[in-house]
Amino acid sequence: MAHAATLSIRQLSKHYEVKGQPLPVLSDINLDIAPGEFISIVGASGCGKSTLLRLLIGLEQDYQGELLLDGQRIAGTSLERGIVFQEHRLFPWLTVEGNVAVGLLNSQLTEGQKRLAVRGHIELVGLGGFENAYPYHLSGGMSQRVAIARALVNRPEVLLLDEPFGALDALTRAHLQQELLRIWQAERITMVLVTHDVEEAVFLGDKVVVMEPRPGRIRRVLPVNLPHPRERGSPAFVRIKENVLLEFGGVSDIEPPRPPLPADGLPPGLQFAY
Amino acid sequence: MTIVVQHKGAFSRSREKAGDEGVGLAADVSPHPHPLPPAGEGAVSPRVPAWALWHRVPRPLRGWVIPVLLLATWWAAVQFGWSHSPLLVPLQKVWSTGVEQVTSGQLAVALGASLWRDLAGFAIGAGAGLLFGTLLGVSRLAERLVAPSFHTFKQISLFAWIPLLSVWFGLGDAAKVAFLSLAAFFPVALNTFEGIRAVPRELLEVARVFAFSRWQLLLRVVLPAASPSIFTGLHLGLIYAWLATLGGEYLLVSGKGVGNLLIDGREHFGMNLVLLGVIVVGLVGFTLNWIASRIERRLLVWRGASARFH
Numbered sequence: 316m317a318h319a320a321t322l323s324i325r326q327l328s329k330h331y332e333v334k335g336q337p338l339p340v341l342s343d344i345n346l347d348i349a350p351g352e353f354i355s356i357v358g359a360s361g362c363g364k365s366t367l368l369r370l371l372i373g374l375e376q377d378y379q380g381e382l383l384l385d386g387q388r389i390a391g392t393s394l395e396r397g398i399v400f401q402e403h404r405l406f407p408w409l410t411v412e413g414n415v416a417v418g419l420l421n422s423q424l425t426e427g428q429k430r431l432a433v434r435g436h437i438e439l440v441g442l443g444g445f446e447n448a449y450p451y452h453l454s455g456g457m458s459q460r461v462a463i464a465r466a467l468v469n470r471p472e473v474l475l476l477d478e479p480f481g482a483l484d485a486l487t488r489a490h491l492q493q494e495l496l497r498i499w500q501a502e503r504i505t506m507v508l509v510t511h512d513v514e515e516a517v518f519l520g521d522k523v524v525v526m527e528p529r530p531g532r533i534r535r536v537l538p539v540n541l542p543h544p545r546e547r548g549s550p551a552f553v554r555i556k557e558n559v560l561l562e563f564g565g566v567s568d569i570e571p572p573r574p575p576l577p578a579d580g581l582p583p584g585l586q587f588a589y
Numbered sequence: 590m591t592i593v594v595q596h597k598g599a600f601s602r603s604r605e606k607a608g609d610e611g612v613g614l615a616a617d618v619s620p621h622p623h624p625l626p627p628a629g630e631g632a633v634s635p636r637v638p639a640w641a642l643w644h645r646v647p648r649p650l651r652g653w654v655i656p657v658l659l660l661a662t663w664w665a666a667v668q669f670g671w672s673h674s675p676l677l678v679p680l681q682k683v684w685s686t687g688v689e690q691v692t693s694g695q696l697a698v699a700l701g702a703s704l705w706r707d708l709a710g711f712a713i714g715a716g717a718g719l720l721f722g723t724l725l726g727v728s729r730l731a732e733r734l735v736a737p738s739f740h741t742f743k744q745i746s747l748f749a750w751i752p753l754l755s756v757w758f759g760l761g762d763a764a765k766v767a768f769l770s771l772a773a774f775f776p777v778a779l780n781t782f783e784g785i786r787a788v789p790r791e792l793l794e795v796a797r798v799f800a801f802s803r804w805q806l807l808l809r810v811v812l813p814a815a816s817p818s819i820f821t822g823l824h825l826g827l828i829y830a831w832l833a834t835l836g837g838e839y840l841l842v843s844g845k846g847v848g849n850l851l852i853d854g855r856e857h858f859g860m861n862l863v864l865l866g867v868i869v870v871g872l873v874g875f876t877l878n879w880i881a882s883r884i885e886r887r888l889l890v891w892r893g894a895s896a897r898f899h
Contacts, residue, residue, distance in 0.1 A: 372798060373797075374794055392797050392798050392799075393800065394800055397798075398798055400791070400794075402791060404792060406792065406810070406813065406814075407891055407892070408813045408816070417799055420799060420805060420809070421799065421800050421802075421805075449891045451892070451893035
């Protein structure tokens, strides 16, 4: 069983430089994530939740504050952290098996162990029999399963999920949420899910972190003290969902307040996409 | 450069598609000619249009219809005396010249010499183009340093190099191989460079997430992702090299080759030899193209059936 990691985020801030002016993206984020915990992060677009995930995986750098994985400062990407992106990002020239094996390219396992791990993880995501299919053969949901297998095959200590089901239809999404839950319970690793789907956040998370934009801050952390499997229609579930939505309501997501632009910033009517 | 082939591709594809639709239509229509049957049911079968004959020709043979018609017209023009021009040699004479050239071994020598130069020049040019394009694609420094010169050089017509090459390398094989390796170099270098530049950032990030080394990144992500574009370049390079083989033989006259066969024919006013040469050149070009397409299709199987038509 993989070791599950503790993640600590301390006074994390991040800004981009736009024409020499700092543009804050994240401001004073503090969050502790226990080993094996499932954290959901929700927020309107532009609240920096994806940037936070990209910092955790190490694709973005130059931040202020501390990002610690088991007490070690995060610098760059590493095999102990896995990620599933919104798009599956499979290599189209590799089969399902080849794509999952990408996750083991730089692992210490022997060839035989690698083959076993790849097979096992293809089974884990329910794609047994599709080992030799190319991505163009697969539906969106199946591709995302392959991406999950690829992220898990190296037994990372923490799995980051950046709106992994955002592009899927409602039925497939609900199904994959169940599957993800099953995988999480089987692997017992730390998971951080970024989503804009409040129901998904409550269905999966031990805690739901609500973020607000401009600059990205944590508005509230709501615990979800419900046993799995959770019943989406149950009064307790609905109440928590309402609470999360209420936090959302505080930040008007119809007309978010515009940040004061730098004097020589973008022309009126344009805004940055993050 | 790319545009030429894309157009050609688009043309042949639309033709294929039109053919497919035509067949589909005919197949759909003939069993149930009308959703609402007209009064005279019997009137339907004579309405099958004349072009329905076209659909009796098996599809793989349809490409042969025009060449066969041309040959038939040629033959008929001589046979029925439509023209007495010395330019119009009888088909039989071209055939007998062909047989003579083959049995005497002259054609084999000429073709062998041309093909050898073609493949040698292609190998050198494509190899260099691949390396150069890759370097330009992966290194910002190399791009800044070299790309402006490269983009200027590629504007120079290929044939403008001939005087220079003949001064440097003489009129022999070396100059010809150098000439046609240049012909292969530019499309391969350009398409490799552009293919690498177009590798999606998303896939590069995946490689970073899994801690790929530089070599792993190049060999397992960048080159495979660029391979469709690289193949386009190789394919073009192969065609250009063959065109340049002929051009080189024609302009750097010395030695043996299919081009020299054509020149001999012209100088001795042997139209039979000229026409034979043209046919051989066409067949070789067609064959090279066919082989390249087969290899490409096999290696790019991951693009899926649908991608081949885009």
